[in-house]
Amino acid sequence: MSHVSVRGLWKEYPGQVVLERVDLEIPSGEFCALVGPSGCGKTTFLRMLLGQERPTRGGILLDGRPLVAEPGPDRGVVFQRYSVFPHLTVLENVILGREFEGSRFLGRLFGARRRAAEEEAKGILAAVGLGDHLRKYPAELSGGMQQRLAIAQALILKPKVLLLDEPFGALDAGTKAQMYELLLRLWSERKMTVFMVTHDLKEGFTLATRVLAFDRVRVDPTDPGAYGARITYDLLLTEKTAVQARLATAGRPRETQDRHGTQVAAL
Amino acid sequence: MRRIINRRPGRGGIVFWGALPFLGAAALYAVASALRLAENPNDKLLPPLSAMAAAVARIAFTPDPRTGDYLMWADTLASLHRLGLGLGVATAAALVIGIAMGLIPYVRAGLSPFVAILSMVPPMAVLPVLFIVFGLDELSKVVLIVVGVTPFLIRDLAMRTGELPAEQIVKAQTLGGSTWQIVLRVVLPQMLPRLVDAVRLSLGPAWLFLISAEAIAATEGLGYRIFLVRRYLAMDVILPYVAWITLLAFVSDYLLRLFNARCFPWLKAGKGSA
Numbered sequence: 001m002s003h004v005s006v007r008g009l010w011k012e013y014p015g016q017v018v019l020e021r022v023d024l025e026i027p028s029g030e031f032c033a034l035v036g037p038s039g040c041g042k043t044t045f046l047r048m049l050l051g052q053e054r055p056t057r058g059g060i061l062l063d064g065r066p067l068v069a070e071p072g073p074d075r076g077v078v079f080q081r082y083s084v085f086p087h088l089t090v091l092e093n094v095i096l097g098r099e100f101e102g103s104r105f106l107g108r109l110f111g112a113r114r115r116a117a118e119e120e121a122k123g124i125l126a127a128v129g130l131g132d133h134l135r136k137y138p139a140e141l142s143g144g145m146q147q148r149l150a151i152a153q154a155l156i157l158k159p160k161v162l163l164l165d166e167p168f169g170a171l172d173a174g175t176k177a178q179m180y181e182l183l184l185r186l187w188s189e190r191k192m193t194v195f196m197v198t199h200d201l202k203e204g205f206t207l208a209t210r211v212l213a214f215d216r217v218r219v220d221p222t223d224p225g226a227y228g229a230r231i232t233y234d235l236l237l238t239e240k241t242a243v244q245a246r247l248a249t250a251g252r253p254r255e256t257q258d259r260h261g262t263q264v265a266a267l
Numbered sequence: 268m269r270r271i272i273n274r275r276p277g278r279g280g281i282v283f284w285g286a287l288p289f290l291g292a293a294a295l296y297a298v299a300s301a302l303r304l305a306e307n308p309n310d311k312l313l314p315p316l317s318a319m320a321a322a323v324a325r326i327a328f329t330p331d332p333r334t335g336d337y338l339m340w341a342d343t344l345a346s347l348h349r350l351g352l353g354l355g356v357a358t359a360a361a362l363v364i365g366i367a368m369g370l371i372p373y374v375r376a377g378l379s380p381f382v383a384i385l386s387m388v389p390p391m392a393v394l395p396v397l398f399i400v401f402g403l404d405e406l407s408k409v410v411l412i413v414v415g416v417t418p419f420l421i422r423d424l425a426m427r428t429g430e431l432p433a434e435q436i437v438k439a440q441t442l443g444g445s446t447w448q449i450v451l452r453v454v455l456p457q458m459l460p461r462l463v464d465a466v467r468l469s470l471g472p473a474w475l476f477l478i479s480a481e482a483i484a485a486t487e488g489l490g491y492r493i494f495l496v497r498r499y500l501a502m503d504v505i506l507p508y509v510a511w512i513t514l515l516a517f518v519s520d521y522l523l524r525l526f527n528a529r530c531f532p533w534l535k536a537g538k539g540s541a
Contacts, residue, residue: 052437071440082432085439087456087533096452097442107448137536150438157443 002028002160002193004049008058011044016225018044022058024212024231031187031194033204036214040229042197043165045214049195050077050163062161073097076154076192080166083150084138090149091134094121097157124152128182144175148182155186162187164196168203180207211235314503322503326492338492339511346489347515349405350477353412357473358466360413361420365462366454368421369428370436371446379425386418390476398484408480415476416469423465428458460531467523470516478512 006024010017019041026032034042047053049060051070060067062074071077084093098117099109109117125131128148130141138146147167154162168176184207187194198204204211213233220226276284300313314322327339367374368382394411401407431454439449481490489512496504527534 050437050441071437073441073443075441077438077441079434079438082434083438085435085453085457086536087531096439096444099452100439100443100445100448104445105447107444107452137533139533139536153438154441159441 003063004161004193005061005064006058007061009045009048009055009060010057011041011048011053011228012056017228019214020228020230022231024234026193026210028193029191031207031209032196033208033211034195034197034214035199035201035204035211036229036232038199040214040216042214046163046165046195046197049161050075073101073157074159075161075163076157076159077163078147078150078154078165078167080169084146084153086138089135089137090125090130090141091118091121093138093149094125094153094156097153101157121152121156124155125149127186128152142175144171144179147171147179151183151186155190158190160192162192162194164194166197166199169199176203183207205237209237211237311500311502314506318503319507322501323507326504339508341487342489342492343511343515345485345487346477346481349408349481349488350412350473353409353477354416354466354469354473356409357413357417357420357469358462360417361424361465362458362462365421365424366428366450366458368425369431370450370454375425375429382418382421382425386422388414390415391479394480394483403484408477408485411476411480412473416473419469419472420462420465423468424458424462427461428454431457460527460534463523463527467520470520474512474516 004024004026006022006026009019009022011019022045034045036042044053048055049067051068051072054069068074077083085096088096095109095114095117098120099107099114102109102113102117122131122134125134128151130145130148130152133141133145138149141149150167168179171179180203183194196204196207211233212231213235214229215232216227216229217232218227296313297316300315303310303313304315323339327337330336331338364378364382368378369375390411393414394407397407397410397414401410435453436449439453444452477488478490478493481488482494485491489508493505493508
């Protein structure tokens with residue numbers, strides 16, 4: 001379960017209101033796209049979900065309980081860049097979550113427990129199409145492969161909520177299409193609640209079951225910071241949910257194709 | 268005619284142009300030395316190579332009649348011992364304090380103004396204080412190196428740690444990492460090669476402090492010897508010693524560079540061959 005409630009959320013910086021009066025109920029398993037112009041608080045909202053920043057007023061509840069005010073293993077994250085650790089190989093990057101969990105003092109697993117974590121990681125890496133690159137360092141991977149690694153790394157701890165901050169912003173169109181299919185497949189398999197910030201409206205509508213548009217409703221020309229952004233549109237794409245569920249199951253045999261880099265048709 | 272900024276030397280050219288200043292300096296010395304010696308065969312300022320070789324043979328390969336030591340090796344050992352001890356303590360302190368300052372806001376708030384001021388204290392100015400407090404033997408020389416080098420290393424490492432992308436630290440937290448685990452698995456491994464580079468840069472200052480301290484109060488050491496024989500204008504000893512110190516510094520710099528390349532293969536990953 002991963003029901004997210006946002007109650008009367010405000011975020012202010014000195015001299016500037018970023019978000020005002022955001023109220024939301026996101027049922028478990030929803031795929032939300034956060035869209036809107038730059039500087040309207042999408043990323044700030046995501047950071048508050050992440051626990052990286054605190055709301056000025058109001059709060060966020062995860063399954064009825066207030067969100068822990070710092071990043072934790074119940075919320076996975078993929079940023080546009082710098083989400084993977086350059087000094088660890090692909091495999092080491094993915095098992096890191098298990099190593100933190102299983103070894104309090106050293107943060108490192110040995111022997112049978114390490115092999116178990118490696119097997120688990122190999123499974124996830126195969127699912128994202130990185131099964132042949134286990135010993136490489138992130139700098140040796142392409143941009144799309146690095147993002148797939150970041151997703152695999154975030155998934156090993158089975159987070160309730162997956163937060164994506166423009167994860168495909170730096171990828172080319174062909175790679176994006178592959179990533180869309182991968183993400184939808186993982187989302188439908190794992191029943192996570194997903195929040196994705198994107199500046200690409202088409203991407204938002206392609207992927208999400210719910211599109212949240214952020215924008216400033218009121219603007220004071222003499223004091224641009226006086227009013228913050230609100231959610232101006234909250235579009236439920238319910239009919240698409242059914243279509244996507246079918247696509248996700250039907251899409252499974254195409255996995256191997258995807259792994260060899262053949263372009264997969266966008267939805 | 269292509270622009271000079273677009274013309275590159277080949278393999279042999281790089282060796283040739285690289286060797287040229289060395290050969291030039293050697294030739295200049297040989298000529299100047301020959302000219303002075305032609306005027307006065309007992310000139311001490313620019314001794315010929317043969318005199319320097321004889322001096323090296325005397326101090327490096329014949330036992331000293333008074334102590335029975337091979338002076339140059341005893342000096343080298345004493346100096347390297349002080350230098351290694353000083354740099355080791357400085358590096359260890361910088362590693363702990365630098366990472367803590369770079370990563371933990373409260374430590375940064377508490378220490379960064381203090382370290383910033385401390386790093387501006389001229390170490391040579393406090394040398395008399397060190398001699399008074401720590402005595403004239405080994406300790407004060409080691410402490411001078413520590414005092415001189417540590418603030419630079421701390422500030423460098425704290426800055427490098429602060430430059431780690433915030434995304435990485437957040438990501439590590441979403442993977443369940445505690446502060447300690449993040450230090451151990453994410454920050455430390457990425458900071459070690461940076462620290463080694465910072466130590467390479469501080470080799471020069473470390474030698475400077477060492478030789479200064481030895482010049483003032485010591486009974487052995489490379490700096491001590493140079494300043495001792497200066498009284499007799501013994502350029503035939505001083506020049507080989509300077510060359511020897513330069514070689515030692517160069518080799519230690521090279522070894523540290525090699526250490527980084529060997530132990531941190533990810534530094535080079537994706538650059539060049541891949």
